[in-house]
Amino acid sequence: MSEVISLIQQHGEIFYLITFFWTALEGESFVIFAAFAAQRGMLNIGLLFTAAWLGSFFGDQVYFYTGRYFGKWILQRFPRIEPKLRKVFSWVEYNSTLFVLTYRFMYGIRNVSSVALGMSRLPWFRFLWLNCIAAAIWAGSFCSFGYFFSDIMGRYEKLHEQEVEHTIAYELTISVIVLFLFILGMRWISNRIKERLLAEKQKTGTVASLNVSCCKNVAENADAPKTSQE
Helix, strand or coil, X not given: CHHHHHHHHHHHHHXXXXXXXXXXXXXXXXXXXXHHHHHCCCCCHHHHHHHHHHHHHHHHHHHHXXXXXXXXXXXXXXXXXXXXXXXXXXXXXXXXHHHHHHHHHCCCCHXXXXXXXXXXXXXXXXXXXXXXXXXXXXXXXXHHHHHHHHHHHHHHHHHCHHHHHHHHXXXXXXXXXXXXXXXXXXXXXXXXXXXXXXXXXXXXXCCCCCCHHHHHHHHHCCCCCCCCCC
């Protein structure tokens, strides 16, 4: 948290640009701590949300097109990600909308999901608008949590103004604990969604396995003119 506050003090309005690039990679805790600062008047929560939303959206669009145009090379260069790709293809095949809206909260496949989606048959335009909504949900969730939790802590401080030093230490400790529990809760929810998707998929008897040649064809044909379906 102190590092985020230091960045705000050093860079001022440029911090929103930093947020954009940071969230293009991931940055749940970064957004939460920035929202803490926004509640204290150091940032504009609306601009923070917008920067986090656009950054998350932009980052996953880049990953998606990386998978679509360089999928063959990625699969050859990093064969160990094949099991994760199998999972993503299976979930997308069963319910692509639900998966795109929730994979940002999933532990273990978060970083490869958008690349795998690019390697799948999911039309680029469908991913575009689903990714826009998903990025807004992600940014809104963590901005809201950080902002409102900081407000609660602020009310607590007013009740203990005579113990300022103890209050600051207490606030930092509780913030870290609650942050951990919040992220843990989001991961738990996402894991339940994953299990449900797999269970439903197995019920229908259509659990998909990754077809490497199919991935190669998708990657090789990525430069070809797109059909009207996309």
